Amino acid sequence: MFSYYLRLAFKSMGRNPILSALMVAAIALGIGASMTTITVNYMMSSNPIPEKSEQLFYVQVDNWSPHNPYDDETGFPPTQLTWRDANNLYNAQQGTRQTIMAKSGGVVQPDDQDVKPFEAAFRLATNEFFAMFNVPFLFGSGWDTQADKNREHVVVITKQINERVFGGDNSVGRELTIAGHTFKVIGVLDTWQPIPKFYDVENGAFEDIEDVFMPFLLKEELELPSWGNTSCWKPRESDGFHAFLNSECINFQMWVELLDANAESGYLAFLNNYVNEQKSLGRFPRPLNNKLSHVMEWMEISEVVEEDAKVMMWLSLMFLTVCLLNTIGLLLAKFSSKSSEIGLRRAVGASKKDLFYQHTVETACIGLLGGLLGLVLALLGLTGIKSLYGDFATKVANFDFTLVLLGLLLALISSIAAGLYPTWRACNIQPASQLKSQ
Amino acid sequence: MNPFKDAGPILRALSRNKIGAVLIALQIAMTMTIIVNSVYIINERYAKMHRDSGIDEANSFYLRSVGFGENFNNQSTIEEDIRNILAVPGVRAAMQINAIPLSGSGWSMSLQREPGADAEDFGTAVYFVDETALEVFDLELVAGEFFSMTDINWRQAGQSNWSDKVVISQALAERLFGDEDWPQGVGKTVYIEDKEPMVVVGIVDKIQAPWSGWDDLDQVMLSPEQLDYKSVRYFIRAEEGRRDEVMQKVESMLAENTQRVIRQVRTMEETRERSYRSDSAMIKILTTVMITLTIVTALGIVGLASFSVNRRKKQIGTRRALGATKSDILRYFMLENFLISTIGVVIGAGLTMGLNIVLVNTFGMDPMQWYYIPIGMVVLWCVGQLAVFGPAQRAAGTPPAIATRTV
Numbered sequence: 001m002f003s004y005y006l007r008l009a010f011k012s013m014g015r016n017p018i019l020s021a022l023m024v025a026a027i028a029l030g031i032g033a034s035m036t037t038i039t040v041n042y043m044m045s046s047n048p049i050p051e052k053s054e055q056l057f058y059v060q061v062d063n064w065s066p067h068n069p070y071d072d073e074t075g076f077p078p079t080q081l082t083w084r085d086a087n088n089l090y091n092a093q094q095g096t097r098q099t100i101m102a103k104s105g106g107v108v109q110p111d112d113q114d115v116k117p118f119e120a121a122f123r124l125a126t127n128e129f130f131a132m133f134n135v136p137f138l139f140g141s142g143w144d145t146q147a148d149k150n151r152e153h154v155v156v157i158t159k160q161i162n163e164r165v166f167g168g169d170n171s172v173g174r175e176l177t178i179a180g181h182t183f184k185v186i187g188v189l190d191t192w193q194p195i196p197k198f199y200d201v202e203n204g205a206f207e208d209i210e211d212v213f214m215p216f217l218l219k220e221e222l223e224l225p226s227w228g229n230t231s232c233w234k235p236r237e238s239d240g241f242h243a244f245l246n247s248e249c250i251n252f253q254m255w256v257e258l259l260d261a262n263a264e265s266g267y268l269a270f271l272n273n274y275v276n277e278q279k280s281l282g283r284f285p286r287p288l289n290n291k292l293s294h295v296m297e298w299m300e301i302s303e304v305v306e307e308d309a310k311v312m313m314w315l316s317l318m319f320l321t322v323c324l325l326n327t328i329g330l331l332l333a334k335f336s337s338k339s340s341e342i343g344l345r346r347a348v349g350a351s352k353k354d355l356f357y358q359h360t361v362e363t364a365c366i367g368l369l370g371g372l373l374g375l376v377l378a379l380l381g382l383t384g385i386k387s388l389y390g391d392f393a394t395k396v397a398n399f400d401f402t403l404v405l406l407g408l409l410l411a412l413i414s415s416i417a418a419g420l421y422p423t424w425r426a427c428n429i430q431p432a433s434q435l436k437s438q
Numbered sequence: 439m440n441p442f443k444d445a446g447p448i449l450r451a452l453s454r455n456k457i458g459a460v461l462i463a464l465q466i467a468m469t470m471t472i473i474v475n476s477v478y479i480i481n482e483r484y485a486k487m488h489r490d491s492g493i494d495e496a497n498s499f500y501l502r503s504v505g506f507g508e509n510f511n512n513q514s515t516i517e518e519d520i521r522n523i524l525a526v527p528g529v530r531a532a533m534q535i536n537a538i539p540l541s542g543s544g545w546s547m548s549l550q551r552e553p554g555a556d557a558e559d560f561g562t563a564v565y566f567v568d569e570t571a572l573e574v575f576d577l578e579l580v581a582g583e584f585f586s587m588t589d590i591n592w593r594q595a596g597q598s599n600w601s602d603k604v605v606i607s608q609a610l611a612e613r614l615f616g617d618e619d620w621p622q623g624v625g626k627t628v629y630i631e632d633k634e635p636m637v638v639v640g641i642v643d644k645i646q647a648p649w650s651g652w653d654d655l656d657q658v659m660l661s662p663e664q665l666d667y668k669s670v671r672y673f674i675r676a677e678e679g680r681r682d683e684v685m686q687k688v689e690s691m692l693a694e695n696t697q698r699v700i701r702q703v704r705t706m707e708e709t710r711e712r713s714y715r716s717d718s719a720m721i722k723i724l725t726t727v728m729i730t731l732t733i734v735t736a737l738g739i740v741g742l743a744s745f746s747v748n749r750r751k752k753q754i755g756t757r758r759a760l761g762a763t764k765s766d767i768l769r770y771f772m773l774e775n776f777l778i779s780t781i782g783v784v785i786g787a788g789l790t791m792g793l794n795i796v797l798v799n800t801f802g803m804d805p806m807q808w809y810y811i812p813i814g815m816v817v818l819w820c821v822g823q824l825a826v827f828g829p830a831q832r833a834a835g836t837p838p839a840i841a842t843r844t845v
Binding site for chain 1: 457461462464465469471475476504506508555594595596631632633634669699712715716718719720722723727730731734735737741742745748749793797801
């Protein structure tokens with residue numbers, strides 16, 4: 001029966017090609033616009049590390065000024081830590097695993113004279129970074145606790161840098177001059193680009209990952225510059241690099257891995273204890289305001305999804321609604337022009353149910369065609385988004401299988417929903433009324 | 439003749455076929471909602487993108503020089519670089535600077551009128567400049583005086599104290615000293631980092647901070663310092679129309695020093711484009727949406743009107759046979775659409791305001807001005823009338839003889 005209805009559907013569409021084309025086009029445009037914006041929102045709000053996003057927590061403590069909060073609107077604590085707090089909290093080792101980190105940068109001078117020196121971004125982190133964030137390695141591995149403690153000049157480089165400097169060979173054990181110091185390469189990362197770049201959204205949620213990774217304490221050892229956001233509320237006591245490290249300036253991030261809710265409340269209690277202890281030393285003048293947020297909470301708080309993307313998604317869903325209203329009108333027109341045929345079918349024995357089924361198949365066909373065309377339009381739309389937004393959009397303007405399925409489903413459901421009323425009207429045609437006038 | 443004389447029969451006819459009319463009215467309402475809010479967003483973004491940065495954008499560019507060699511001497515390199523850059527034919531002015539307007543990254547501090555950690559303070563962007571800054575940035579001094587060569591000091595990495603003198607933008611002066619009294623700010627002492635005094639020696643007309651999204655974009659202070667850093671930025675203003683030529687020459691000249699890397703050689707035009715990229719993208723996308731949506735709605739009206747004309751062929755023929763003129767028929771359909779559109783735009787006005795309130799509450803936009811709504815209503819009326827004109831004309835062309843045929 002289904003294939004018969006399918007045939008009927010295509011016959012009926014062929015009878016009013018313009019009307020059918022209008023309906024397919026309307027659905028396609030609506031789906032195209034919606035899927036473009038849904039894709040961008042979906043990618044922006046995607047979970048970068050689904051396997052353990054609820055076990056990784058971003059740490060915030062409120063070291064800000066007694067006179068005004070860090071964030072006037074929300075009252076949230078500062079988004080980063082001071083050097084002192086990052087080190088104290090890390091050294092306490094109260095989580096299952098924890099890592100403290102910062103962004104820096106400097107010039108990389110390859111030994112190979114043919115490769116020009118270039119400026120690279122550094123990620124300073126403690127050894128747990130790689131295991132906590134499931135970072136894939138192509139060659140070698142990260143460093144160990146000892147290397148952190150001894151401030152060893154070891155470095156993990158990205159695949160890209162390895163291509164550039166070592167021609168893609170296994171460079172583990174090779175030497176590289178970074179920021180004027182000789183480093184030993186101990187690992188090469190495989191392709192890795194979390195979207196969003198959750199571990200440091202402070203400095204751009206859709207940035208590329210840093211080029212090289214090195215032990216955190218080298219910041220102090222080599223007096224590496226502070227890249228990324230640095231905010232201060234209190235004047236520094238004196239000049240120099242150490243005064244900065246000992247100041248109330250925030251430029252450092254901390255993540256802690258906690259396996260269950262108990263561990264989480266335990267860690268929060270530890271943070272509160274720590275702050276109270278510091279209060280007795282004259283720091284932390286504000287009321288207790290410490291916060292632990294797991295990955296997706298932190299993405300939400302940091303407003304990783306651009307507001308423009310949200311506005312566009314709502315507008316495009318309204319656009320889809322207009323297209324569906326349009327389709328309802330056109331379907332009404334179409335089905336009522338078929339009323340004599342429907343009357344005839346009813347008269348020769350088709351039940352209302354049969355007719356309902358038949359016309360639902362017809363609207364579903366229109367919907368699916370519209371959906372397929374819509375996906376093509378969405379691909380065009382995403383290409384447009386990439387060319388309009390440049391760099392960062394290439395990370396978020398991409399389809400995956402779920403999205404294709406979602407697009408087709410959205411088209412199918414919305415077209416069938418649009419078809420319900422016209423179909424219902426068509427089925428209720430009295431056979432006699434239509435046969436009379438023939 | 440009363441153009442609305444058919445309104446009664448039309449309304450009675452519509453009430454028998456409500457659903458078609460309701461669909462069109464709703465479409466018009468939603469379309470108006472989207473279009474009016476889009477136009478509003480577009481206008482807002484357009485205004486934002488066209489704020490004046492105060493500098494000579496068309497002829498300016500900048501670059502970064504990152505030194506790394508062991509014998510790299512910051513101060514002598516910078517002095518030599520500036521001398522060499524100024525010697526390039528076509529260069530009008532050049533200086534070392536810490537941050538670039540509109541580029542997205544820079545320094546900010548706050549200034550206050552009274553010392554003390556709890557005094558009211560005003561955020562400001564900080565540019566470290568030399569005595570040529572007025573020429574480099576194309577600024578006008580509106581009060582006081584500018585720095586002289588002897589005021590300029592070297593600022594070390596990690597240095598915490600500040601210069602004694604400061605020049606501020608007029609917008610910042612207005613915040614600090616009042617909208618009327620700002621010229622009197624010259625000679626007054628302001629405080630930085632809670633307690634360190636600086637004397638305002640001059641006020642410049644206009645210069646923007648590095649962050650285009652910052653509310654206080656026009657609040658800027660200029661400090662007479664040059665950074666004693668390995669990694670520095672040079673800002674260069676070329677003579678009218680010679681930017682690209684100068685840019686190339688300067689880059690290749692500076693790259694001759696192998697103790698450093700030259701990066702981010704970029705024009706101010708490009709910087710502006712990058713800074714407002716998401717706004718210009720939003721404008722383009724919303725424009726596309728508006729055009730497509732108008733076409734979809736118009737086609738919908740054409741489709742439904744054609745359908746209702748076809749269905750009523752016999753009645754139209756009958757009316758014609760009974761003496762109605764072609765223009766009577768045309769007017770009937772135009773008026774019918776006008777009435778439906780009226781319902782649509784009235785609902786649309788409500789929805790438009792509703793969506794605007796949602797946008798204001800959720801995304802912190804400013805509320806829209808009232809006149810957007812009547813303009814939107816008129817536009818949608820016109821779209822409806824244009825769309826229905828074709829089918830209505832076809833209806834008017836129906837021969838009276840059709841009334842006598844059965845099918």
